[in-house]
Each structure stands twice: as C-alpha cells, then as structure tokens.
Amino acid sequence: MTEWAKAKVLVTGGTRGIGRAVAEQLLNLGAVVTIVGRSANSVEAALRSLGADGKRVFGIARVIDGREEVGIDVAAEASRCMGGLTAVVNAAGGAPVGRALDLDWGIWKHEWDVKFWGYLAMARAAALHLHEGGVIVNILGIAGVDPNPRLASGTTINGALRGLTKILADDLAPRRIRVVAVNPAATETDLLVRMAEQYAVASQVTTEEALRQMRAAAPLGRLPHPEDVAAVVAFLLSDEASMISGSSVDVDGGLRRGPA
C-alpha cells in the first residue's frame, strides 16, 4: 500500500496542463508536491489554484533550458522545500507543429534543450537525491513510438527519451529506483490549442476546424484529458507499480498505430 503522506514529488511543468493535473492528483492523494514553471506569475497562480498552504505544495520559478545546473538547482531547491525527494515527474515541454525540413532551426534546438536535455538534467540531478523506492516518470508522447512527420521535433525528442528512460532504468535498478514513461496522445491542454492553431495555418482551415479534426480522430470518442494522464502517473508512482520500470504506458484512447 502506498504511503502517499511520505511522497515528496517534484513536477516540472506543474503550472498547467498535464503537469498541473498530476500535481493536483498527488495532492489529493496526500503527497507533498513542488511544481516548476517559467515565471513567478504562473507559479503563483498555479499554487493559488492548488490551494497552497506553504506546507504541502511549493513552487519554483525557473526556465528549464537544457543546462545541467538548472536541473541541479531545481532538484536541490525542491528537496529543501519538501525535506527530501521521493519522485520526479518530468512534464515541462511543448510540441510545435512542423516538418523536419521546414521547422525553424531555433525551434528545433529550443525544443531539444527544454525537453530532451531538460528531462536528462532533471533525472541526473534527482538521482543524487532519490533513495530506494524512488521513481522518475517522463511524460513523452505517442509520436515517439508512432512517428508523425508533422510533429518532427516531438517525434525525435520523445523517441530519444524512450531510449533514455530504458537506460536510466537499467542504471538505477541496482538502487531500486524505477524510471518509467507515459505517452499521451493529443491531450486537452493549452498545448492542444496551440497545436491546432499551427495545424490550421498549415492546412488553411480555422483553428476550430483543426481542433474538430483532431478530436474526430479519437477512437474512443474523445481525446485524453490531463486528468486521464495524471491518474496513470499516480499509478506508476505507487507501490502497486513496483514491478514496472524501463517501459512506457500509452494514454491515447487507442489512437497510436505501430507495434501493439
């Protein structure tokens, strides 16, 4: 049985979308949580909406930019706030729409800096704080398994992070620390609207039409909500998932093609 009151979880990207839903779910279960976002304003707004009491939920405003020291500082600050660290959920990142040959070079590099190098920096730093029973959860995306030419950066970054999840799981298994990944399909967050706006420009339709088409593709009649992803993350963090490591779980309502 998971003793959630002893869980001290760092959630990057915890101010909005999937990360925020994870933070809320964990708080409801009784965990202590630290969220990370880019600005003091977004962190404070999220803390207010999560019912910040200065005891169970903390916030760190920091731009994750791929530098190792950011991971080191954030993990140390989270551990200081919570009196330790038992798990990390890496959820800070985006998914710009763009094909490999067209996507702006600066966006390519920025996305890799924030998500690939950011997740790796956070995992390396967290590994210095985690003990037996610790867990690292990486939020990836189905494009990493089912390549999508219209999501060139997300396809490549999430594919690389799948490999990283497996080799980190190998390296940390002797310390009884698990590393797992979650692959959401297009999920009903702010990011989905930004993606729809970009698809709309590329396909010369309205944003509403792009959103309608994305939602119409959902086999189960709706796209995942952030809470659907958060429920799976909470399970993966729990003792009930203690034999799951190095693999990824799709939260896609059956959308992904490729290997079953």
Ligand SMILES: NC(=O)c1ccc[n+]([C@@H]2O[C@H](COP(=O)([O-])OP(=O)(O)OC[C@H]3O[C@@H](n4cnc5c(N)ncnc54)[C@H](OP(=O)(O)O)[C@@H]3O)[C@@H](O)[C@H]2O)c1
């Ligand atoms: N939504 C989808 O359709 C979908 C599908 C598959 C995978 N994913 C993946 O799931 C993860 C979360 O996506 P989401 O939909 O929840 O996105 P979102 O609603 O746009 O939220 C992104 C979160 O990440 C934070 N963030 C972004 N860049 C950051 C940076 N450089 N430094 C620190 N924090 C940063 C944001 O904080 P502030 O805004 O407060 O700075 C916010 O909390 C991403 O890795 C994304 O690739 C999303």
